[in-house]
Amino acid sequence: MSGFLRADWIRFRHRRDVLVIALALPVLAVVGYASGLTSSGNQFSFDPDFSPPPEILAAMAAERQRFAFPQSVLTLLGSTGIGLLALVYLAVATVGDEFGWSTIRLSLLASSDRRRFLASRFVALGVVTAWIVGSLFVLGVVLPFAAKALGADLPTAPAIDALGTVGYVASILLVAASALSFGILVALLTRSGPAALVVAVIYTLVEAAFGSLPIWQRDDLLAWLPTLLFTRASAALLDQATRAAAAVRPFEELIGSPPPEQPLSHVLSIQAGMLVVLAWGALFLTAAFLRMRRMDIPE
Amino acid sequence: MTSDADTVIQTTGLTKRFGGVDAVNGIDFQVRRGDVYGFLGPNGSGKTTTIRLLLGLISPTRGGCSIFGEPVLPGAAALRCVGALVERPAFYPYLSAVDNLLLYAAARGIDRDRATRLVGPALERVGLTEAARRKLAGYSTGMRQRLGIGTALLDGPELIVLDEPTNGLDPGGVVEVRQLIASLAREGATIFLSSHVLTEVEQLCDRVAILVRGRIVSEGSTRDMLGEGERLFLRFETGDEAGRAATLLNQRDIAFERLDDAPALLVSAPASEGARVNRLLGEAGLYPGELSVRRPSLESVFLELTGDRAVEPTASAPDAPAAPATVT
Numbered sequence: 001m002s003g004f005l006r007a008d009w010i011r012f013r014h015r016r017d018v019l020v021i022a023l024a025l026p027v028l029a030v031v032g033y034a035s036g037l038t039s040s041g042n043q044f045s046f047d048p049d050f051s052p053p054p055e056i057l058a059a060m061a062a063e064r065q066r067f068a069f070p071q072s073v074l075t076l077l078g079s080t081g082i083g084l085l086a087l088v089y090l091a092v093a094t095v096g097d098e099f100g101w102s103t104i105r106l107s108l109l110a111s112s113d114r115r116r117f118l119a120s121r122f123v124a125l126g127v128v129t130a131w132i133v134g135s136l137f138v139l140g141v142v143l144p145f146a147a148k149a150l151g152a153d154l155p156t157a158p159a160i161d162a163l164g165t166v167g168y169v170a171s172i173l174l175v176a177a178s179a180l181s182f183g184i185l186v187a188l189l190t191r192s193g194p195a196a197l198v199v200a201v202i203y204t205l206v207e208a209a210f211g212s213l214p215i216w217q218r219d220d221l222l223a224w225l226p227t228l229l230f231t232r233a234s235a236a237l238l239d240q241a242t243r244a245a246a247a248v249r250p251f252e253e254l255i256g257s258p259p260p261e262q263p264l265s266h267v268l269s270i271q272a273g274m275l276v277v278l279a280w281g282a283l284f285l286t287a288a289f290l291r292m293r294r295m296d297i298p299e
Numbered sequence: 300m301t302s303d304a305d306t307v308i309q310t311t312g313l314t315k316r317f318g319g320v321d322a323v324n325g326i327d328f329q330v331r332r333g334d335v336y337g338f339l340g341p342n343g344s345g346k347t348t349t350i351r352l353l354l355g356l357i358s359p360t361r362g363g364c365s366i367f368g369e370p371v372l373p374g375a376a377a378l379r380c381v382g383a384l385v386e387r388p389a390f391y392p393y394l395s396a397v398d399n400l401l402l403y404a405a406a407r408g409i410d411r412d413r414a415t416r417l418v419g420p421a422l423e424r425v426g427l428t429e430a431a432r433r434k435l436a437g438y439s440t441g442m443r444q445r446l447g448i449g450t451a452l453l454d455g456p457e458l459i460v461l462d463e464p465t466n467g468l469d470p471g472g473v474v475e476v477r478q479l480i481a482s483l484a485r486e487g488a489t490i491f492l493s494s495h496v497l498t499e500v501e502q503l504c505d506r507v508a509i510l511v512r513g514r515i516v517s518e519g520s521t522r523d524m525l526g527e528g529e530r531l532f533l534r535f536e537t538g539d540e541a542g543r544a545a546t547l548l549n550q551r552d553i554a555f556e557r558l559d560d561a562p563a564l565l566v567s568a569p570a571s572e573g574a575r576v577n578r579l580l581g582e583a584g585l586y587p588g589e590l591s592v593r594r595p596s597l598e599s600v601f602l603e604l605t606g607d608r609a610v611e612p613t614a615s616a617p618d619a620p621a622a623p624a625t626v627t
Binding site: 102103113114294 | 351355357373374378387388390398399401402405406407408450
């Protein structure tokens with residue numbers, strides 16, 4: 001296994017897309033943080049004498065708390081959405097290209113242990129995931145202090161829920177692992193990076209359409225079914241987990257508006273959501289290993 | 300077919316069906332330690348499919364194969380003792396030759412220090428030292444082929460499987476690769492060489508199998524395969540002498556063929572019968588101006604077996620590969 005991991009290290013450290021994603025995501029997060037912090041202090045108005053009502057000023061101050069430590073950690077981790085898409089791309093590209101370039105043959109001629117080959121690829125992508133999540137976490141800690149040092153006016157933020165934050169990070173990693181498994185499986189089924197990307201997009205659209213069918217609203221039991229779909233369960237889990245970790249009240253609540261209607265009236269608990277996503281991830285990964293074990297390599 | 304410690308490759312009823320077509324159809328052969336085994340066949344005869352089966356890249360539909368006595372399955376330990384070049388070599392285009400080899404070595408479980416020590420000589424052996432740091436995307440077909448051979452030989456595997464190793468090489472490269480294979484054979488490596496370059500197989504291989512439409516139509520030592528078609532060529536001064544010789548051979552039930560364009564006969568007898576035939580003619584007062592052995596080239600044997608066209612044996616020195624010629 002260590003040999004395969006060393007081989008993946010050589011593959012990954014020279015791949016431009018891996019480098020770009022691993023470096024661009026933290027950079028984008030920094031840009032997003034700076035732009036969010038700047039805009040949260042500005043109240044645009046055509047009337048220079050306009051003064052917002054006190055509840056709006058309070059809400060703006062509360063919103064600014066999201067950029068102060070320790071709330072900033074959750075704010076930065078909240079930008080993993082695009083990171084998850086990038087991870088699916090990486091899984092699809094790094095496995096699909098093995099078939100596109102026929103290099104799967106080179107790897108399996110070096111060692112025919114297909115299980116280890118796939119396990120090592122999964123672990124290598126997991127390391128990239130850990131790098132992305134870890135760098136966002138570190139930025140969430142460092143950026144508020146850097147902003148203060150540069151003269152930004154940051155309020156004191158309420159503490160975050162420690163257990164909730166652990167749950168949130170675990171949820172991100174779980175969703176990321178399942179997304180990686182999904183990407184690897186699709187790449188193995190299509191034997192092509194570009195085709196796998198198209199299939200992944202189609203799957204997501206079909207799943208969204210399937211989950212929105214009116215049939216699910218007819219019955220209370222049926223209404224739970226769409227929440228079990230992979231992308232819905234993943235999105236709902238991340239949403240629930242971030243709410244549990246943050247101690248800041250939602251912006252809408254602060255300005256006195258009624259909370260937005262939930263897109264689904266049925267929402268799984270965090271624990272149930274984790275189990276559903278874990279089950280999907282295990283299913284994708286098992287299918288990927290079975291496919292890899294049995295497939296012919298005519299490339 | 301029995302298997303023992305000297306059996307390196309053994310197949311039993313090996314079959315691979317793609318769609319409704321048997322690409323490989325129930326083939327049995329055995330490669331023994333130290334053999335340089337030639338695997339011949341026209342395009343589409345199933346050579347590369349057989350190699351993929353031997354290397355565990357594809358699974359057989361029926362039958363099976365073993366390497367060093369171990370059944371070939373994904374993850375089989377015996378496959379670690381095999382270095383292979385299959386069809387067009389595939390490499391990571393964004394990596395240099397050095398990195399591709401280091402990656403291969405790492406996946407093979409070779410530690411970093413040993414891998415670093417092996418890569419330089421491997422590239423030198425296939426003449427790629429100067430291009431070692433260039434990315435593969437800029438390599439020509441011939442350079443990729445050389446690197447493929449270098450990869451197959453990287454850690455001195457016990458069994459070397461080469462599928463069309465001289466494809467895409469310039470004439471100088473072809474000679475170099477043949478010399479390399481010959482030197483590996485002298486060092487005692489077991490080599491499985493698939494090729495449609497018949498002279499290559501004839502020069503390098505001591506055993507040969509000929510594959511046609513997924514089936515082995517002939518298998519044995521190269522010497523025996525070529526020896527079966529040996530003939531004695533007798534040239535006389537006049538047509539009359541040739542006629543008398545023909546009558547004599549007929550009386551003795553010795554098969555021969557009379558050539559139309561010369562006072563000559565082709566006697567169906569191996570070289571070892573030359574003295575007896577010469578004595579027989581001498582006793583009848585017939586002294587041929589030329590008596591030589593004509594052996595078939597592997598090409599003529601191959602073409603005869605594959606049924607492409609009939610080719611007669613041609614004159615050649617005993618140790619030289621013969622060029623085919625049609626005699627009517």
